[in-house]
Amino acid sequence: MSNLLLCQGNFCTFLCPHGDDLCLNSLKDLFNRATNLSQDIYNLSSKMFKEFDKRYAQGKGYITMALNSCHTSSLPTPEDKEQAQQTHHEVLMSLILGLLRSWNDPLYHLVTEVRGMKGVPDAILSRAIEIEEENKRLLEGMEMIFGQVIPGAKETEPYPVWSGLPSLQTKDEEARHSAFYNLLHCLRRDSSKIDTYLKLLNCRIIYNNNC
Amino acid sequence: MKENAASRVLFILLLFLYASLLNGQSPPEKPKLIKCRSPGKETFTCWWEPGADGGLPTNYTLTYHKEGETLIHECPDYKTGGPNSCYFSKKYTSIWKMYVITVSAINQMGISSSDPLYVDVTYIVEPEPPMNLTLELKHPEDRKPYLWIKWSPPTLTDVKSGWFSIQYEIRLKPEKATDWETHFAPKLTQLKIFNLYPGQKYLVQIRCKPDHGYWSEWSPESSIQIPNDFPVKDTSMWIFVGVLSAVICLIMVWAVALKGYSMVTCILPPVPGPKIKGFDIHLLEKGKSEELLRALESQDFLPTSDCEDLLMEFIEVDDSEDQHLMPHPSKEHMEQGVKPMHLDPDTDSGRGSCDSPSLLSEKCDEPQAYPSKFHIPEGPEKLENPETNLTCLQAPQSTNGEGKIPYFLANGPKSSTWPFPQPPSLYSPRYSYHNIADVCELALGMAGTTATLLDQTDQHAFTPSKTIETGGEGKAAKQRESEAYNSEPDQDMAWPLLQDKTPLFSAKPLEYVEIHKVSQDGVLALFPKQNEKVDAPETSKEYSKVSRMTDSNILVLIPDLQAQNLTLLEEPAKKAPPALP
Numbered sequence: 007m008s009n010l011l012l013c014q015g016n017f018c019t020f021l022c023p024h025g026d027d028l029c030l031n032s033l034k035d036l037f038n039r040a041t042n043l044s045q046d047i048y049n050l051s052s053k054m055f056k057e058f059d060k061r062y063a064q065g066k067g068y069i070t071m072a073l074n075s076c077h078t079s080s081l082p083t084p085e086d087k088e089q090a091q092q093t094h095h096e097v098l099m100s101l102i103l104g105l106l107r108s109w110n111d112p113l114y115h116l117v118t119e120v121r122g123m124k125g126v127p128d129a130i131l132s133r134a135i136e137i138e139e140e141n142k143r144l145l146e147g148m149e150m151i152f153g154q155v156i157p158g159a160k161e162t163e164p165y166p167v168w169s170g171l172p173s174l175q176t177k178d179e180e181a182r183h184s185a186f187y188n189l190l191h192c193l194r195r196d197s198s199k200i201d202t203y204l205k206l207l208n209c210r211i212i213y214n215n216n217c
Numbered sequence: 218m219k220e221n222a223a224s225r226v227l228f229i230l231l232l233f234l235y236a237s238l239l240n241g242q243s244p245p246e247k248p249k250l251i252k253c254r255s256p257g258k259e260t261f262t263c264w265w266e267p268g269a270d271g272g273l274p275t276n277y278t279l280t281y282h283k284e285g286e287t288l289i290h291e292c293p294d295y296k297t298g299g300p301n302s303c304y305f306s307k308k309y310t311s312i313w314k315m316y317v318i319t320v321s322a323i324n325q326m327g328i329s330s331s332d333p334l335y336v337d338v339t340y341i342v343e344p345e346p347p348m349n350l351t352l353e354l355k356h357p358e359d360r361k362p363y364l365w366i367k368w369s370p371p372t373l374t375d376v377k378s379g380w381f382s383i384q385y386e387i388r389l390k391p392e393k394a395t396d397w398e399t400h401f402a403p404k405l406t407q408l409k410i411f412n413l414y415p416g417q418k419y420l421v422q423i424r425c426k427p428d429h430g431y432w433s434e435w436s437p438e439s440s441i442q443i444p445n446d447f448p449v450k451d452t453s454m455w456i457f458v459g460v461l462s463a464v465i466c467l468i469m470v471w472a473v474a475l476k477g478y479s480m481v482t483c484i485l486p487p488v489p490g491p492k493i494k495g496f497d498i499h500l501l502e503k504g505k506s507e508e509l510l511r512a513l514e515s516q517d518f519l520p521t522s523d524c525e526d527l528l529m530e531f532i533e534v535d536d537s538e539d540q541h542l543m544p545h546p547s548k549e550h551m552e553q554g555v556k557p558m559h560l561d562p563d564t565d566s567g568r569g570s571c572d573s574p575s576l577l578s579e580k581c582d583e584p585q586a587y588p589s590k591f592h593i594p595e596g597p598e599k600l601e602n603p604e605t606n607l608t609c610l611q612a613p614q615s616t617n618g619e620g621k622i623p624y625f626l627a628n629g630p631k632s633s634t635w636p637f638p639q640p641p642s643l644y645s646p647r648y649s650y651h652n653i654a655d656v657c658e659l660a661l662g663m664a665g666t667t668a669t670l671l672d673q674t675d676q677h678a679f680t681p682s683k684t685i686e687t688g689g690e691g692k693a694a695k696q697r698e699s700e701a702y703n704s705e706p707d708q709d710m711a712w713p714l715l716q717d718k719t720p721l722f723s724a725k726p727l728e729y730v731e732i733h734k735v736s737q738d739g740v741l742a743l744f745p746k747q748n749e750k751v752d753a754p755e756t757s758k759e760y761s762k763v764s765r766m767t768d769s770n771i772l773v774l775i776p777d778l779q780a781q782n783l784t785l786l787e788e789p790a791k792k793a794p795p796a797l798p
Contacts, residue, residue, distance in 0.1 A: 045428060052340075052429070069335050073284045073315055085311045087259055087380045195313055198339050198429055202312075202380070205428075209379025217379050 029154070036151050037208045043144045044201040047137055051197045054133040055190040061127065066180075068187040076192035077168045078108050083199055090206055098203050099152050104165040105196050106145040112168040113138040116189060119174045123186075137193070144200075155211065243271035244327025248320045250334040254343045257373035258312060258381055258427070261305050261338050262298040265320045265331065273324040279303045284315035312338050342430030345371035347385060347406075347423050352441040362447060364410040368423055371433065382428040391417040392440070415447040 083101055084090040090098070117134045120126055173185035209217035246268025255261035267277060279292035292303035303318075315337050321330040347368040356362040366387060374381040387408055388397040402408050413419065419442075422435040764775045 048429060069315075073317075079285070083313070085313055086307070087375065087378075088307075090380070091378065195337070195339070199313055201428070205379040205382055207379075209377065213379075215378050217377050 033151070033154055034212050036147060036154070037204070037212055040144060040147045040151060041201070041204050041208055043140055043147065044197065044204050047140050047144065048194070048197040048201045050133045050137050050140075051190070051194045054130055054137070055194045057127060057129050057133075058186065058190050061130075062183045063187050066183070068184045069191075071184050072188045072191045075188040076195065077112070077170065078105055078166050078192065078196055080166050081105065081108075090203065095207055095210060096156050098207055099148070099155065100163055102200055102203050103145070103148055103152065104163055105200055106141060106148060108165040108168065109141055109193070109196065110145070112170065112189060112193075113141055115171050115174060116193075120186075137197075241272040242324075242326055243269075243273075245269065245271045245273075245275045245322035245324045245329045247329040248277060248322045248331045250318060250320055250331050253318070253334070253336045253338075253341050254431075255310075255338050255341050256344055256371070257375065258338065258342050259307050259373070259375070260310050261336075261341060262302055263305075263318060263334070263336070264298065264302045267301060267322060268329065270322070271324055271326055273326060275322050275324040277301065277320055277322050279318060279320045281316050281318040283311065284317075310338060314338075339429060342427045344374055344381075344383065344425055344427055344430070344433045346433045346436035347371050347425050348436075350421065350423055350436055350439045352419075352421055352439055354441065354443070354447070356447075361411055364413055364419070364441065364443075365407065366410065366421060366423075367407045368436075369406055371425060374427075383425045384428075385423060385425045386432075387421065387423045388435075389419050389421040392420055393417075413443050413447070415443050416445040418442045 081101060081104055083105075084093050084098075093101075113134070117131075117138050120131050120134050170185060170189060174182065174189070176182050176185070209215055248265050248267045250263060250265045253261055253263035263279065265277070265279070267275070279295075280289050281292070282289045290309075293306065293309050294304040295302065297304035315335055318334045318336060319330055319332075321328055348371055349367075349369045351367045353365040353367070354362070355365050368385070370376050370383060374383065376383060384404070385402040385406070386399060387402060388399045389410065390397045391414065400408055400410070418440055421439045421441070422437075424433045424435045426432045
């Protein structure tokens with residue numbers, strides 16, 4: 007099997023420099039699993055958002071408050087195909103890692119607070135629990151991929167910190183529901199970002215832009 | 218004054234309104250944004266529904282602003298998407314950003330604006346149907362024929378770079394049928410369909426869905442005619458298989474009919490019943506035990522050479538102080554030629570055989586069946602656990618300076634090492650048995666007990682299921698659960714007690730009343746038994762030869778080398794037979 011050459015403009019690097027099948031297969035497998043996980047996380051968060059919207063947010067206009075409310079908006083993520091294709095894979099991977107890490111804490115609190123909500127449908131709670139679990143697994147997998155694709159690179163970039171816990175715990179029910187709506191809306195968006203970036207990287211690295 | 222002015226304005230306004238109403242003109246009704254869709258996550262289009270135009274020419278304008286921006290833009294393209302639409306090209310499209318879109322209708326009379334629509338392009342993706350649907354009938358040799366369906370991804374979707382991921386769904390049906398047969402194709406752009414009906418015209422459609430988004434519309438129908446001679450399956454092979462299996466069935470039926478029974482016995486041989494040479498079950502049924510035993514007597518049905526290995530080879534009786542016990546080879550005794558008798562006619566006949574595994578175990582298990590059991594349990598419950606009475610000691614190889622001298626230890630209460638509770642005058646256990654350990658192990662093993670002869674745990678005699686060990690001696694006794702052991706120690710002495718350090722000298726009379734084993738040569742191996750009813754040593758004789766068996770199930774023993782008095786020993790079950798001089 008030939009070496010895996012990763013080119014970005016005029017700058018090329020060799021992945022799996024020794025050209026062994028094991029390295030390539032393991033990378034392929036890692037990406038495969040990662041994209042499956044990210045797709046699943048997106049599906050869950052999308053369903054969770056829709057369920058919450060149907061139950062708690064009808065006619066409330068929470069969406070207006072949700073604009074610009076995501077704690078990860080400070081990350082410089084590409085916002086269309088051209089931008090994404092011009093982003094170096096190393097940057098893209100760091101962004102994915104930053105997103106995953108910044109969601110660890112909010113997901114944990116989401117589960118705790120959703121549990122405490124009166125009459126919360128099981129569809130929401132069970133999905134929240136599953137997303138939290140899968141987020142951790144995806145983070146682990148991403149770190150492995152990162153280590154293989156860019157060996158030796160430091161990947162301890164700071165990530166955005168979430169500070170929305172007080173609004174999740176407020177006594178005012180409307181305000182609390184609005185805060186949940188924001189969180190779920192941002193979760194759906196960020197999981198879509200992670201999923202798309204991963205699939206881009208997968209086709210770029212493993213299949214050489216020929217998916 | 219002011220009131221006049223106000224009322225005047227009002228009047229004019231009403232007049233104006235009246236005039237316009239008369240003309241049928243009014244400000245336009247609020248338009249309504251229907252939906253926005255993106256075919257490939259790179260562009261999108263929004264459509265609205267105009268309201269009533271109020272009788273006047275009305276213009277519609279679409280304005281929007283993006284999340285995080287304050288600047289308001291107008292729609293860049295009203296044409297491409299058709300009437301009442303706005304098309305956002307790549308330049309104007311951002312993903313993962315909320316668009317707040319409003320449509321306004323303006324006419325001479327006024328302006329009406331729609332409710333804002335919040336749109337994120339990520340979630341409004343709906344692709345076109347797949348393209349280039351081709352159908353082809355293939356019939357390769359040696360394989361099943363199939364319909365090969367191929368297609369390509371819809372326009373405007375960039376699948377190669379991974380920006381867009383698609384799944385496909387195909388459905389087909391014969392033209393006249395009502396239900397569609399649906400197939401799912403996750404990634405590839407081709408599908409093979411088997412099992413089609415010949416002579417039918419099939420209709421095929423396909424649609425697709427992005428990983429986040431809506432299903433596309435169904436593609437236009439493609440049709441294909443399956444020719445009449447199209448082979449559905451590879452039937453020739455099945456015909457052959459069917460004929461072959463029919464032939465085989467016929468053969469089997471014929472064979473069974475002819476030789477049914479012998480075949481059955483060949484396949485399922487009958488289980489052989491227990492049989493002993495010379496033993497007639499019918500005699501048993503009739504209850505004629507004497508004849509039965511005579512029949513047994515005439516047979517040499519007892520042990521084979523194995524037994525010699527198993528059993529202790531000798532029995533010694535210490536008659537007086539002069540005598541000393543020494544191990545004899547068992548052959549001398551074995552060659553007495555006495556026919557052993559089995560003393561339990563009312564149980565099944567298999568017990569006498571040394572080869573039968575039941576022999577030793579039963580002797581071990583059911584001591585009560587023998588005249589002189591080694592244990593006199595207090596209550597009947599003890600008898601239910603025959604295994605509990607069996608204790609086998611085996612000296613560890615290393616500690617016994619006299620070599621392997623296995624011996625049996627009765628379960629006395631304080632008898633972990635020194636099982637000699639009864640007055641020593643009764644008898645002295647000075648028996649050395651070779652291979653008793655093997656015998657005992659075999660007995661225990663065959664009895665299915667879980668006795669572990671060589672457990673090395675310090676244990677008091679009474680503890681159930683534990684082994685007794687005397688540290689220095691290394692005796693191991695496996696005890697069964699039995700409270701009987703807690704009872705009088707002197708009753709527990711069934712086996713001879715042998716201690717490592719006691720000299721093999723004693724002047725105690727001995728009595729053998731329990732049949733342990735019958736060797737091939739007719740030598741009866743007996744266990745000594747303590748007879749608590751015996752006050753004084755009646756005799757000090759050595760009885761090691763069976764003379765005959767009396768009518769009342771009494772075993773007649775004769776001494777071996779000396780011409781001594783015959784002793785009759787009665788052996789009723791569960792009783793200690795007295796020794797009669």
